[in-house]
Amino acid sequence: MPTVVIDIGTTNIKTGIFDDDGQLLDLHYERVNLEVDATGRAEQDPYEIYSKVVASLRHASRVTGGEAEAIFFTSQMHSAMLLDKNGEPLSRLITYLDTRLSLHLDELSLKNHDLYHETGCPPLIIYPLPKIIYLKKILKPDTKHKIAVSVKEFPLLKLTGHLVVDASTASGAQMVDIHSLKWSEHAVSLAQLSEENLPELVIGEKDYLELTSDAASLIGFKKGTPVYPGVSDAGAHSFGVLAIEENTLALNVGTSAAIRLTKPEPQVDRYDMRFFSYYAGNSRWIIGGAINNAGIAVEWFLKSFAAAEEIVSDTARIDKFSLLDVEAQLSPPGANGLIFLPYLTGERFPIRDPYFRGTIYGASLSTTRNDVLRAIMEGVAFTLKMIYNALQENGLNASIIHGGGGGLRMKTWRQIFSDIFGIPLLVVREDYEPTLIGGWLHFALAKGLISYKEAFYRFKEVLQDGANPDPLTSEFYSEYVNLFIKLYNTLRDYSREFHNFTKKHVKVF
Numbered sequence: 001m002p003t004v005v006i007d008i009g010t011t012n013i014k015t016g017i018f019d020d021d022g023q024l025l026d027l028h029y030e031r032v033n034l035e036v037d038a039t040g041r042a043e044q045d046p047y048e049i050y051s052k053v054v055a056s057l058r059h060a061s062r063v064t065g066g067e068a069e070a071i072f073f074t075s076q077m078h079s080a081m082l083l084d085k086n087g088e089p090l091s092r093l094i095t096y097l098d099t100r101l102s103l104h105l106d107e108l109s110l111k112n113h114d115l116y117h118e119t120g121c122p123p124l125i126i127y128p129l130p131k132i133i134y135l136k137k138i139l140k141p142d143t144k145h146k147i148a149v150s151v152k153e154f155p156l157l158k159l160t161g162h163l164v165v166d167a168s169t170a171s172g173a174q175m176v177d178i179h180s181l182k183w184s185e186h187a188v189s190l191a192q193l194s195e196e197n198l199p200e201l202v203i204g205e206k207d208y209l210e211l212t213s214d215a216a217s218l219i220g221f222k223k224g225t226p227v228y229p230g231v232s233d234a235g236a237h238s239f240g241v242l243a244i245e246e247n248t249l250a251l252n253v254g255t256s257a258a259i260r261l262t263k264p265e266p267q268v269d270r271y272d273m274r275f276f277s278y279y280a281g282n283s284r285w286i287i288g289g290a291i292n293n294a295g296i297a298v299e300w301f302l303k304s305f306a307a308a309e310e311i312v313s314d315t316a317r318i319d320k321f322s323l324l325d326v327e328a329q330l331s332p333p334g335a336n337g338l339i340f341l342p343y344l345t346g347e348r349f350p351i352r353d354p355y356f357r358g359t360i361y362g363a364s365l366s367t368t369r370n371d372v373l374r375a376i377m378e379g380v381a382f383t384l385k386m387i388y389n390a391l392q393e394n395g396l397n398a399s400i401i402h403g404g405g406g407g408l409r410m411k412t413w414r415q416i417f418s419d420i421f422g423i424p425l426l427v428v429r430e431d432y433e434p435t436l437i438g439g440w441l442h443f444a445l446a447k448g449l450i451s452y453k454e455a456f457y458r459f460k461e462v463l464q465d466g467a468n469p470d471p472l473t474s475e476f477y478s479e480y481v482n483l484f485i486k487l488y489n490t491l492r493d494y495s496r497e498f499h500n501f502t503k504k505h506v507k508v509f
Contacts, residue, residue: 001069004060005439007233008049008075008151010034010095010255015056016436017063022444022458027433028059035092040099040345043092046081046154053155054219061220068221070208073230074439075152077172077278080128082135083146087157090141093148094131096256097292099346099354101125101134117268118186120171120178120277120285124348126292127174132191146197149173152229153199159215160227166204168231171279176201178266178277178285204229205281205446231442233435234290235280238262240438241402241428242456242463244284249388249398251417251425252434253407257294259384260286261396274350274390282445287396289349289387294380295407297342297358298324301376305369321410324373328412331374333419333473338362339484340375341491342383350387351488355499361487377413378477381420382484388421401425403466404434411467418467420481422474425466432462 002025007014011034017026030052036042057071078096081089112123121127128149136145148154150169157163167181175187183201188194208226216223230236234252238260243250250260266277266285280286302320339361346354360372391397401423408414408427418425428434437459444450450458 001067002064003440003443004057004064004068004071005436005443006053006056006060006071006073007236007435007439008053008073008155009233010076010097013049013052013056014433014436015060016433016440017060018440020449022437022440022450024433024436026060026063027436028056030056034095034097036097042095042097042099044079044095044151046089046093049093049151050155050158057219057221066220066222068225070226070228070443071211071221072228072439072443073152073156073204074233074236074435075150075169075230077150077169077232077234078126078128079148079151080131080135080173081148081154082132082139082141083148083154083163084141085144085146087146087154087163089154090139090145091135093151094135096126097345098131099125101130101354113273115174115184115186115190116273118177118179119174119184120266120268121174122273122276122349122352124352125354126348127172129174129187129191136192143194144196146199147193148199149175156209156227156229159211159219160209161212162209163199164202164209164229165199166202166229166231168204168235168279168281169229170201172232172234172276176279178279181279202229205231205442228443230439231281232278234258234260234278234286235284236435236438236442237404238280238286238438239441239455240434240436241404242459243402244452244456247397247399249401249421249423250286250288251384251401251403251405251408253294253380253403253405253413255295256290256292257380257384257405257407258288258290259387260288261391261398263287267394267396269390270394272390273352275387276349281442288391289384291349291380291383292345292347293342293358293383295405297344297376297380298373298407300344301373305372319409321406325410325412327370328374328377328410331368331370333476334480335371335375335378336367337364338367338371338375339487340372340379341484341488342376342379347383350390353492353495356488356492356495359487359491374412377410377416378420379484381413381416382481384417385420385481386485399423401466402428402463404428404432408466415467418469419473420477422469422478424468426463427466428462429464
C-alpha cells in the first residue's frame with residue numbers, strides 16, 4: 001500500500017504519495033497564509049492550517065482510494081501557541097519569523113550555557129520556550145492549559161484525539177534534553193510548566209497513532225490508519241538530500257536557509273553557542289545553523305526593485321528567478337564593492353541578534369540594481385559560512401555539499417555558495433522533493449525497509465552537478481567575508497541604540 005507524507009511548511013503544505021520503493025506517485029500543494037506586519041508579527045491561523053491539512057489528505061485519499069500503509073508528518077520547527085484544557089487554541093501560532101519578543105528579551109532569563117548544553121538550542125527568541133513564557137505572561141491561562149511547540153500538535157490532535165509531538169521537531173523547541181530525548185527539567189522549570197501542560201513526547205518515526213472514526217470519515221481514509229507524528233522538516237531535508245554521511249554538509253535555501261551535518265551523537269559548541277544540535281530521527285542528530293533571511297531577502301528585492309520582472313514573468317510565463325539569475329550574473333564577485341547585511345528580520349545564527357536590520361554598505365553612483373541583488377545573495381552565503389566556520393572550530397568538517405531548496409535553482413547562487421565555502425556543491429533535481437523524500441526515508445529506515453547504504457544508492461541519481469569552487473574567487477571571498485563580519489560588528493552596538501530609540505513607538509503583542 002502507498003505511504004502518504006505530508007509536510008507542513010511556512011507557506012505551503014506539500015503532500016506526497018509514495019510506493020513501496022520510495023517513488024513519488026503524486027504531489028499536491030496547499031497554500032497557507034503567513035500574517036506579518038511592521039511590528040514584527042509573523043503568525044498563522046491554526047484552524048487554517050488544520051483545514052489545509054484536511055484538504056491535502058482528502059486529495060491523497062482520492063488518489064489512493066482511501067488505502068494507505070501510513071500517514072507520516074514532517075513540519076516546520078520553532079512555532080508555539082497555547083491551548084485550553086480541551087486543546088482549542090488560546091493564541092495564534094507564533095512562527096520562527098516573529099521578532100516581537102525581541103522587545104522583551106531582557107525580561108527572560110534564558111541566556112545560560114547549562115540550558116544550551118542540555119537542549120542543544122542557543123538563547124534565541126525563535127524557540128518556543130521564550131514564546132511560551134511570554135504568552136503565559138500576557139494571556140494568564142488557567143493551570144490546566146496545554147502548550148504546542150510546533151505546528152503539528154493541533155492537526156494531530158484533531159485527527160487522532162491525542163496531543164503529541166515527536167522528539168525530532170520538539171528538539172528544536174529548546175525544551176528537550178537532547179541526550180535522553182525527554183522533556184528538559186531545566187526548560188520545564190523555566191516555563192513553570194507541569195506534566196499535564198505538556199504534549200506527550202514520542203519517537204515520531206517509530207511511534208504511531210490512529211485516525212479516529214470522525215477524522216477517517218472527514219478525509220476519506222480508513223479508521224485506524226496509522227498516523228506517525230514523524231520528524232522535523234530539518235531532519236527530513238537532510239536525509240532527503242542524502243546528507244547522511246558525516247562528511248556531507250546539507251544546504252537548504254528556501255524562505256530561510258540552513259546548513260547541517262548529520263552525526264550519530266549530539267555535539268554542542270565548545271566556545272560559544274553558535275550552532276544547534278537537534279535530534280533528526282533514526283538515531284541521528286543534525287548539527288548546524290539556520291538563518292531567517294535567505295529567499296525572503298530575494299523576494300523583498302523582487303517586490304521592491306524588480307516590478308518589471310514580475311510583469312514579464314506573469315505575461316511571458318518565464319520563471320522570475322531565472323530572470324533574476326541572469327541579472328545577478330552581470331555583477332562580479334564582491335558586487336562591485338557592495339556589502340548587504342541581509343538581516344531584514346533580525347538573525348538567529350550565528351550572531352543571535354534580533355535587533356539588527358538589513359544594511360547596504362558601499363553604494364556609489366556606479367552601483368547598479370544587479371549589484372544589490374548579488375550583494376544580497378552573497379550576504380546570505382557569508383552568514384551561513386560564519387556558521388560553518390564555527391563548526392570547523394569544533395572539528396566538524398565537510399568535503400562536499402548536498403543542496404536543495406528553491407533558491408538553488410539560481411545558477412549564480414549555486415556558484416556563490418561553492419566559492420564561499422570552497423567545496424563542491426551537488427544539488428538535487430528541480431522535480432525532486434527532498435523534505436518529502438526524507439520523510440519517506442525516515443519512515444522506511446524506522447520500519448527496517450531500507451538501510452542507510454541502500455538509501456544513498458537508491459536515490460543518488462537525483463544529485464546533479466551544482467558548482468565547483470573557483471580557486472581565485474574562493475581566495476577573494478575568504479578575505480571579503482572578514483570585511484562582512486567586521487561591518488556587522490561595527491554596527492551591532494548602533495543597532496541596539498536604534499532599537500531602544502524606536503522601542504516605545506513599536507506596537508507589541
